[in-house]
Amino acid sequence: MAKKMHATPMLDELESGPWPSFVTGLKRLAKDKDYMVDLMGQLETSYQTRKGYWKGGTVGVFGYGGGVIPRFTELKDAEGKPQFPDAAEFHTLRVQPPAGMHYNTDILRKMADIWERHGSGLIAFHGQSGDIMFQGAKTDKVQDAFDELNELGFDLGGAGPAVRTSMSCVGAARCEQSCYDEARAHRQVLNTFTDDIHRPALPYKFKFKFSGCSNDCMNSIQRSDMAVIGTWRDNMRTDETLARKWFEKHGMNELVNDVINRCPTKTIMLKEVKDVAKGDKISSVKINDTQCLEIDNSNCVRCMHCINVMTGALAHGTDTGATILVGGKRTLKIGDLMGTVVVPFMPLKTDADYQQLVELGQKVIDFFAENALEHERTGEMIERIGLVNFLEGIGLEVDANMVSTPRTNPYVRADGWDDEVAKINARKQAAG
Amino acid sequence: MAQMRTPIESGVPDNKPYLHPTLLKNYGNWKYHDRPRPGVLHHVSHSGDEVWSVRAGTQRQMDVYTIRKLCDIADTYAEGHVRFTIRSNIEFMVSDPNKVAPLINALEESGFPVGGTGNSVSMIAHTQGWLHCDIPGTDASGVVKALMDELYDEFKREDMPNRVHLSTSCCEINCGGQADIAIIVQHTKPPKINHDLVANACERPAVVARCPVAAIRPALVNGKPSLEVDEKKCICCGACYPPCPPMQINDPEHSKLAIWVGGKNSNARGKPTFMKMVASGLPNNAPRWPEVSEMVKKILYTYKADARPWERLSDWVERIGWPRFFEKCDLPFTKYLIDDWRGSRANLNASTHIRF
Numbered sequence: 001m002a003k004k005m006h007a008t009p010m011l012d013e014l015e016s017g018p019w020p021s022f023v024t025g026l027k028r029l030a031k032d033k034d035y036m037v038d039l040m041g042q043l044e045t046s047y048q049t050r051k052g053y054w055k056g057g058t059v060g061v062f063g064y065g066g067g068v069i070p071r072f073t074e075l076k077d078a079e080g081k082p083q084f085p086d087a088a089e090f091h092t093l094r095v096q097p098p099a100g101m102h103y104n105t106d107i108l109r110k111m112a113d114i115w116e117r118h119g120s121g122l123i124a125f126h127g128q129s130g131d132i133m134f135q136g137a138k139t140d141k142v143q144d145a146f147d148e149l150n151e152l153g154f155d156l157g158g159a160g161p162a163v164r165t166s167m168s169c170v171g172a173a174r175c176e177q178s179c180y181d182e183a184r185a186h187r188q189v190l191n192t193f194t195d196d197i198h199r200p201a202l203p204y205k206f207k208f209k210f211s212g213c214s215n216d217c218m219n220s221i222q223r224s225d226m227a228v229i230g231t232w233r234d235n236m237r238t239d240e241t242l243a244r245k246w247f248e249k250h251g252m253n254e255l256v257n258d259v260i261n262r263c264p265t266k267t268i269m270l271k272e273v274k275d276v277a278k279g280d281k282i283s284s285v286k287i288n289d290t291q292c293l294e295i296d297n298s299n300c301v302r303c304m305h306c307i308n309v310m311t312g313a314l315a316h317g318t319d320t321g322a323t324i325l326v327g328g329k330r331t332l333k334i335g336d337l338m339g340t341v342v343v344p345f346m347p348l349k350t351d352a353d354y355q356q357l358v359e360l361g362q363k364v365i366d367f368f369a370e371n372a373l374e375h376e377r378t379g380e381m382i383e384r385i386g387l388v389n390f391l392e393g394i395g396l397e398v399d400a401n402m403v404s405t406p407r408t409n410p411y412v413r414a415d416g417w418d419d420e421v422a423k424i425n426a427r428k429q430a431a432g
Numbered sequence: 433m434a435q436m437r438t439p440i441e442s443g444v445p446d447n448k449p450y451l452h453p454t455l456l457k458n459y460g461n462w463k464y465h466d467r468p469r470p471g472v473l474h475h476v477s478h479s480g481d482e483v484w485s486v487r488a489g490t491q492r493q494m495d496v497y498t499i500r501k502l503c504d505i506a507d508t509y510a511e512g513h514v515r516f517t518i519r520s521n522i523e524f525m526v527s528d529p530n531k532v533a534p535l536i537n538a539l540e541e542s543g544f545p546v547g548g549t550g551n552s553v554s555m556i557a558h559t560q561g562w563l564h565c566d567i568p569g570t571d572a573s574g575v576v577k578a579l580m581d582e583l584y585d586e587f588k589r590e591d592m593p594n595r596v597h598l599s600t601s602c603c604e605i606n607c608g609g610q611a612d613i614a615i616i617v618q619h620t621k622p623p624k625i626n627h628d629l630v631a632n633a634c635e636r637p638a639v640v641a642r643c644p645v646a647a648i649r650p651a652l653v654n655g656k657p658s659l660e661v662d663e664k665k666c667i668c669c670g671a672c673y674p675p676c677p678p679m680q681i682n683d684p685e686h687s688k689l690a691i692w693v694g695g696k697n698s699n700a701r702g703k704p705t706f707m708k709m710v711a712s713g714l715p716n717n718a719p720r721w722p723e724v725s726e727m728v729k730k731i732l733y734t735y736k737a738d739a740r741p742w743e744r745l746s747d748w749v750e751r752i753g754w755p756r757f758f759e760k761c762d763l764p765f766t767k768y769l770i771d772d773w774r775g776s777r778a779n780l781n782a783s784t785h786i787r788f
Contacts, residue, residue, distance in 0.1 A: 010719040014574055017581030020543055022573045025495030046562035046571065047718045050684035054566045055677055062436040071564060092564060098447035101516040105503035107450060108514070112496040112503075121496040125516045128559065128607050135493065135564055147437050155442045166444070170515065173447070173455045174475055174483065174525075176462035183447050191443040198441060214699035218518060221704050222610045222697050229699075242464060258742050264701050305700045309742070312464020312476070331606050332671050333644045335773050336706045375642060 003034045003086075006041035010048060029121040036120055038087035039136065042075055045083070059091050059139050061146045065199040067094050067156030068142055089138045090120070094131035094157040095149060096190075096197075099168045099183035099210075101126060110152055118145035129207065130167035131157040155194075161375075162200035163193040163365065168210035169217040177307065178212035179230025179320040180348035186210045188354050189228075189361045196365065203372035203381075206365060213316065215304050220328070220339070225378040226364055227325040227339045228357065230348075234317035235297040236307070238285035243313035247287040255287065259306050267299040268306060285313060321347040322357075326364060326390075327379030337379035340387060342394075344401040363394040397427070452513035452525040454483045470590040471546035472532060473523075484532050485523045486510070488544040489555050489580070489587055492520040493563065493573050501542055509535040519555040519597070521548045547588035550595065553732070554587065556580060557599040559607045567673050568602035569617035569687035570716050575600045578720045579615075582729060593739035593748070596732065597695075603670055603682075610695035612745040613728055614707050617716070618690040622666040623679035627653040634659070634676035642671045689714040689724050693731060693757075694746040705746045711763055727763075734761045753787045 005027075014023045026043075030036040042053055059070035069092040075083045082088040111132070115123055120136025127133040132154075137145055146156065157165030166189070169175065171182035189208055196202065209220030212230040220227035247255060260268050271277075273292045276284045281298040295306075295314075307314045324346060325339030343360065347353050364378070371393065372381040382390045391398060448456060458477035465475040473485040491498070502522060506514050509531060510524035517523065522544075524535055536546050548554045556579060559565060561572030579598070580587065586596075600615040601608035608614065630636070636659055640648050647665035651658055659679070661672075670681040691714070695707030710731075714723045738760060739748035749757045758765045771779045 011574075013719045014577050017577070018543075018545065018584045019577055019580035020489065020491040020498070020545075021577055022491040022493045023577075025491060025493065025498050028497050029495045043562055043571075047574070050570070050687070050716050050718060051682055052562050052565060052568040054564065056566050056674075061439065063439045069564070071566065090564065096444050097516075098445045098450055100447055102447045102450040102452075102455075103514055103516075104450050105506045105512045105514070108499055108503050112499045116496045122493055123496070123499060124493045125490070125520060125522070126518075128557065128609060143437075146439070150440050150442075153442060153445050155440070155445070167518065169518075172460040172462075173451055174462065174485070176464050176475070178460065178462070181460065187444045187446065194441050194443040197443070198439075216697045216699060216704070219609060219697040221699075222695075222706070239464075254741070257740070262701055262742055301699075303699050303701060305742075308700060311466065315464075330610070331604060332669065333642075335775070338704060338706070374638070 002031055003037050005030060005037055006044060006084075008040055008044040011040060011044050025122070033121065034086040035136070035138070036087070036122075038084035039090060039120065041084040042073060042087055045075060054090070059142055061143050061156065063198075064156055065201075066159040066162050067198065068092070069094065069159055070139075087136075090136045091139065091142055093119075093134040093137065093142065093146060093149070094127065094129075094159055094165060095134060095154050096157045096165045097126060097130060097132050099186040100170050100173055101130075101167075102173065107152070111149070111154075114145060114148045114152070118148070129157065129165050131165045156198065158197040158200070158205070160200035161202045161204045162198075162206070163190070163196040163202070164205050164207045165197070166190045166208045166210065167218045169212050171210075171212040175212060176312065177215065177230075177304065177316065179232055179316055180212065180322055182210045182212045182230070184354060185228055185322075185348065185357060189358050192358050192362065193365065202365070202369050204375050204377055206368060206378065208361065213304055214302055214323075215308065221325055222328050222330065222336070222338055224328050224339065225326065225368075226361060227328060228322045229325065230320065231302045231323050231345065232317040232320045233345055234319035235281065236283045236295055236300065236317055237315040238283055238293075239313050239315070240286050243285045243287050243293070243310065246310050246313050259309050260293075262305055262309075264303055264305070265299050265301050267296045269294045269296075319347070320349070321345055321353070324357075324360065327377070327382045329377045329379050333375070334380050334383060337377075337383070339379070340382065341399075341402045342391065342396055344399055360394070367393045450513065452483065452511060452527075454481055454527045455513075455525060457481065458483075467550050467590070468532075470552060470588060471536070471549055473549055482527070482529075484526050484529055486526070486532060486535050486539065486546060487517070487521050487523045487548045488539045488546050489548055490520055490522055490544065491573070491577065492555070492558070502544070505535070505538045505542065509538045517548075519548070519557050521555050545584060545588055547590075550590040551592040552587055552590050553583045553592060553596045553598065557597070557609050557611065559600065559602045561602040565602055566677075567605075567670060567682070569619065569682045570602050570689065571718060572600055572602050572608070574719055575615060575721050575724065579725055579728060582725050583732075586732070592736055594742050594744045596735075596745065598728070605670070610697055610707055612693065612695060612707075613731055614692040614695060615724055615728065616690050616692060618688050618712055619668040619670050619681050619683070619686070620688055620713075621683055621686045622661050622663045622668060623670075623672060623681045624683075625659060625661065626678040626680070627656060627658040629678035630658040630676065631656050633678055639672050639676045639679070642675055644669060644671060648672060684716070687716055688712060689716060689721070691724075691727055691731070694749050696744050696746045698744075701742075701744075701747060702750070709769060710758070710761075712768060731761050731763075756787060
């Protein structure tokens with residue numbers, strides 16, 4: 001039998017309005033759980049005083065060093081006793097989701113049952129690192145909850161200075177813009193680092209994210225230390241039926257203003273059918289009997305805009321893979337950093353290709369583990385040591401696609417210039 | 433002591449058992465998609481198979497009864513398969529177009545708005561806040577609930593110039609992420625140090641090393657080892673608080689909310705952009721944060737009225753220029769909005785490109 005609810009006038013106000021209310025959910029749980037009655041008491045106090053009252057600590061499961069986020073109340077009375085004793089501990093289990101966050105109802109119901117038995121009954125799909133957040137368990141229930149989730153085929157994610165849980169987009173499962181098997185890459189790369197997820201021993205956190213195209217639905221470029229973003233090398237594909245259909249519906253103004261003018265490199269032109277250029281790098285598609293879109297693929301930066309607008313009429317090519325960027329992060333400690341291109345194109349088709357991706361991940365993490373300072377992210381390390389040192393450390397060749405512009409300051413020791421030129425020429429020759 | 437169970441270190445689970453059969457069958461073979469109405473995606477495969485996905489908003493922190501309700505809907509009106517998006521929307525997949533309307537009705541009757549696709553304002557990515565974070569200046573679920581109530585119609589419609597992503601973060605570490613419009617708590621005063629506790633609770637060199645402006649020094653206070661902060665140097669980032677809770681940074685009065693705009697992770701059209709701070713000093717007014725809602729709506733509706741089709745917020749500002757953004761949104765441009773951090777000169781105008 002649940003204890004009497006605390007008065008929650010401020011939280012009550014969040015039950016009105018049309019959007020689904022988490023407060024209503026908390027109240028439903030509080031009907032059966034004293035735990036949640038007191039949790040609401042503490043949360044209401046935060047609303048009243050505008051202060052948070054949780055502190056961290058050390059709670060884990062047998063065999064692992066991380067994956068549980070411990071929370072103990074700091075809201076105590078004059079004698080040091082918790083003001084809301086039933087919710088004095090409110091730990092979260094971070095659990096790795098399936099790639100693309102796909103579920104069936106059977107597995108969701110099983111998760112809900114486990115968490116109702118052992119935890120608060122509150123689950124977040126998903127936390128900002130991608131984990132399923134099983135929010136709120138007492139210390140002595142954490143192991144039981146984990147054991148049952150683990151038997152169900154799920155495993156804890158990362159916390160602290162560890163490889164973190166990854167995210168991948170819906171991808172090949174339901175998106176025509178997918179340029180590789182995101183789920184496979186996600187699973188194969190991450191499962192190489194299971195030990196580094198469960199036993200935090202890196203300088204700081206390390207995040208992988210996988211997006212199937214440069215729309216980057218996973219925000220990998222700003223939020224991951226190693227971003228794997230799908231792209232292609234060959235020509236864009238076209239479909240005349242869908243192109244004509246699009247044009248009939250949208251007309252010339254939209255074609256010019258929204259497709260042609262918005263191409264960042266002006267690589268699309270509207271032409272008379274008879275004037276369309278021929279060549280290895282040219283794609284074209286008729287929009288009516290006399291006019292045609294002509295795309296110079298050698299100047300296309302694979303930005304996805306025209307493909308987003310004319311879905312199906314224009315599509316990415318078939319020589320697909322990914323661009324790899326390293327070092328994205330936000331705020332602490334030196335400010336925002338985007339990922340930097342370190343591999344302009346890595347084919348992702350064969351077993352060997354995926355193995356190559358795994359190996360690159362391993363090299364990056366090994367270098368990070370050995371060279372980053374305490375509490376320093378990969379991007380910060382690269383800023384401190386310079387990109388070239390990082391590339392040499394992980395064995396990648398420099399490429400003009402790695403920079404926005406060449407250097408603008410003259411302060412560089414270039415006494416190895418001739419050797420570098422010879423090396424690059426030899427490499428070009430070897431490649432034929 | 434009982435034998436402890438050794439974990440099965442299975443890592444990322446295989447998603448194949450959870451995929452809708454049409455998704456599994458057409459894996460990697462999709463041809464195009466369109467959107468028959470807001471909240472519904474229609475994907476067509478090269479094989480000719482089709483699938484309809486209905487997207488609904490959730491409160492993200494869901495009780496098990498909500499999860500079971502969503503499962504009941506998926507079993508009765510959909511085909512038992514769902515997925516979640518990065519912004520905590522839920523998607524139900526069906527292989528029969530006739531199932532779409534009853535599914536939408538069932539979701540909306542149960543209080544889950546259908547929308548969030550295309551040029552809508554999608555659900556707000558957010559952090560843990562007072563519910564679970566150890567360093568929150570404000571709540572997150574509450575701010576999001578308050579704001580999504582106000583933006584409910586914009587979630588259900590698709591009539592923004594382009595998609596709009598929002599995020600909220602309960603401190604400047606900004607776990608909430610980059611967004612077209614982001615709301616972030618900002619500390620405005622240096623930490624208040626409880627010197628009695630520092631020696632016991634904090635590893636002092638680690639705290640000193642954490643400070644990005646070297647404002648923290650070891651000190652002996654009342655005969656006990658402690659730390660001191662050079663308050664002139666301190667930028668109130670809060671980085672010292674997690675490794676040293678006696679350095680209290682959150683303040684009921686002086687923790688304010690700031691608004692940031694123009695973040696874009698997509699590479700579509702322009703390169704990705706970081707969001708920029710455009711307003712600060714908004715009060716932390718639980719439970720509805722009306723001043724924040726008002727400012728977000730002002731920026732959002734100015735963008736909606738003024739941007740051209742396909743312009744994301746960052747594209748719009750690039751076209752009209754920052755001075756006009758501040759004019760149009762009626763926001764004061766103060767000296768605090770001129771960057772003075774590392775690399776800041778790259779943000780200054782080194783041209784005569786000025787719009788009059």
